[in-house]
């Protein structure tokens with residue numbers, strides 16, 4: 001399909017990006033791989049996990065099923081690319097959704113709003129948005145967006161510098177312990193023991209957002225996998241090759257899915273052209289209510305706590321039209337340290353030019369591949 005659609009000057013990746021981003025007429029989604037259907041079609045293969053790496057208790061402590069119940073898939077032609085189709089226990093996703101919306105945007109973590117607002121104004125994003133989101137929409141004219149609805153990205157740990165496309169030891173704040181544990185356990189189950197979550201980029205997608213074609217190569221040790229967690233509305237994810245123009249494979253990412261990019265797939269080009277609107281409204285019980293109604297009782301010492309009805313009202317309203325993605329990275333290999341700043345090249349912009357120009361309040365910076373319009377995105 002890709003080759004026949006290529007127009008003058010457009011490569012196969014860009015053409016498919018535009019194809020899936022198109023609203024009118026809506027794109028044909030029949031070629032999109034759906035891992036929730038299991039070993040469907042000839043592209044998907046089954047991937048074996050390390051069944052002894054994670055105890056059942058450790059898994060349930062972060063809201064995960066026992067590893068033997070995880071359904072892990074790969075794609076022919078993409079060694080090292082693994083999708084774990086929603087390994088979360090029934091009712092445990094809300095905890096992680098709430099962390100993404102209420103906890104991780106808090107200081108000292110960094111977010112897009114910090115770039116053009118004062119620290120006082122970005123001090124309590126959740127608190128300043130929750131009441132509005134909790135109350136039903138008034139249905140009249142366009143209501144002003146809450147800060148939560150304006151949130152586009154948050155960085156954790158070693159804070160990614162969007163200008164230089166580097167991490168630095170000088171801009172580090174403690175990585176959230178709960179997410180560190182979750183990441184370590186997912187990585188161990190996928191065959192990567194000793195993974196240390198050191199940096200995180202959280203992307204907050206509204207229904208018309210997309211993420212441009214890019215490769216994540218700023219981490220200093222590429223032998224460590226990149227983990228990606230999806231919550232809320234599903235998305236179409238495009239996975240390409242080692243060259244930006246290589247034709248990609250399109251796949252769905254559903255709420256709860258975890259992606260592991262490792263080995264030969266660690267440095268592949270990828271993009272998110274489209275957010276779908278496929279979660280029923282309100283979000284289904286498995287995502288929302290089970291924990292509160294006691295179907296799952298977090299064990300003692302569990303990191304996963306109950307999400308109050310009050311908090312879930314805000315989260316569920318938010319994810320009815322949004323998607324949240326966390327990509328978790330280990331920046332340094334064992335024993336590795338940051339190179340002396342004088343020997344660091346100041347940008348690796350060449351291969352990552354999917355991250356285009358941005359404009360936030362006059363400052364040239366930010367997650368500028370993140371776009372509400374097709375034309376400025378690619």
Ligand SMILES: O=C(O)CCC(=O)C(=O)O
Nearest residue numbers: 201203216228272325327
């Ligand atoms: O949202 C996604 O699924 C992908 C995010 C991503 O590629 C990134 O943050 O580098």
Ligand SMILES: [Fe+2]
Nearest residue numbers: 214215216270
């Ligand atoms: Fe990425």
